[in-house]
Amino acid sequence: MSAYTAASRAVFEIFRQTTPLVEGLSIDEAFLDVGGLRRLVGPPAEIAERLRREVRDRVHLPITVGVARTKFLAKVASGVAKPDGLLVVAPDGELAFLHPLPVERLWGVGPVTAAKLRERRIRTVGEVARLGEAALVSLLGAGTGRHLHALAHNRDPRAVQVGRRRASMGAQHALSRTPHAPTELDAILAGLVDRVSRRMRTAGRSGRTVVLRLRFGDYTRATRSHTVGKATADTTSLLAAARTLLRAALPEIDRRGVTLIGVSVGNLDDNPVQPELPFQPDPGSDLDAAVDAVRDRFGSAALTRAVLLGREPGVEMPLLPD
DNA sequence: TCTGGGGTCCTAGGACCC
DNA sequence: TCTGGGGTCCTAGGACCC
Numbered sequence: 001m002s003a004y005t006a007a008s009r010a011v012f013e014i015f016r017q018t019t020p021l022v023e024g025l026s027i028d029e030a031f032l033d034v035g036g037l038r039r040l041v042g043p044p045a046e047i048a049e050r051l052r053r054e055v056r057d058r059v060h061l062p063i064t065v066g067v068a069r070t071k072f073l074a075k076v077a078s079g080v081a082k083p084d085g086l087l088v089v090a091p092d093g094e095l096a097f098l099h100p101l102p103v104e105r106l107w108g109v110g111p112v113t114a115a116k117l118r119e120r121r122i123r124t125v126g127e128v129a130r131l132g133e134a135a136l137v138s139l140l141g142a143g144t145g146r147h148l149h150a151l152a153h154n155r156d157p158r159a160v161q162v163g164r165r166r167a168s169m170g171a172q173h174a175l176s177r178t179p180h181a182p183t184e185l186d187a188i189l190a191g192l193v194d195r196v197s198r199r200m201r202t203a204g205r206s207g208r209t210v211v212l213r214l215r216f217g218d219y220t221r222a223t224r225s226h227t228v229g230k231a232t233a234d235t236t237s238l239l240a241a242a243r244t245l246l247r248a249a250l251p252e253i254d255r256r257g258v259t260l261i262g263v264s265v266g267n268l269d270d271n272p273v274q275p276e277l278p279f280q281p282d283p284g285s286d287l288d289a290a291v292d293a294v295r296d297r298f299g300s301a302a303l304t305r306a307v308l309l310g311r312e313p314g315v316e317m318p319l320l321p322d
Numbered sequence: 323t324c325t326g327g328g329g330t331c332c333t334a335g336g337a338c339c340c
Numbered sequence: 341t342c343t344g345g346g347g348t349c350c351t352a353g354g355a356c357c358c
Contacts, residue, residue: 143331226350
């Protein structure tokens, strides 16, 4: 576990001591629902100050807190208050706070959407709100248009969700623009699948959809996916699926060049154990368990796939006995 | 500035089934 | 035999987030 991960866990622990209603958003962001604590603990602003103090004293990190009636506005407030700040948006001052802000503050507005809005001379959240839903939908499509219209009026009915589980797990590797031989790409793929499948087994997850992510020489991207009938966290099975996808993409890679390979597994399930194990064991599950055990004890470099030998820094070709 | 790594959500078309 | 509607799943792409 990295120092960053350890600190993140410690901070989340402090959050959970304050309220059980904690929704992790990323390694360094979370929503806390403190609506029920007003009588017992005090107003949200006081709770926020206390959280900042505790994290500073116990984990020695600054945190920024945004307090508001909706998740969306709390996130905007914390974004405005960064770094190491606290901003409380009172219910009667929501739109006065929100409307002068630039459109980029809206959750879901990135460079593409911002550029489309700019073309219509829309620069602030207030201008988005005044534009009206129908005009936004015709400009940005139904999904984004309705979403932004609601946010611009601070309409965000989503509650804080506890215990949300990850929907996919993946790993990727950036490459130089020089040509790469199929064997080299295959070795990189094997290393990525190895990393992802191990993470899945550690987390007790298994998955059905293998996604191969490619970025070509011109930095455009493409994905190829394959879904199997039964969820697995078995390295051999996942690698077989990934290899099929890579083989099919090789002609295109050959033409356009490749600057990134990624593998992720989606359709994640909570049950990595195969119920019919005594009769139809996964071909590689025993091997995976043995490899995981060795790595748990001796570190992740202790064992590697033959296809990777001599490619990863720090991994030496072993001396074979005569 | 351009090009690191790990994710989420939405949309759309096609296949398939009833 | 053909047509139609509705639903689900899979695949692919795109935009966005930290």
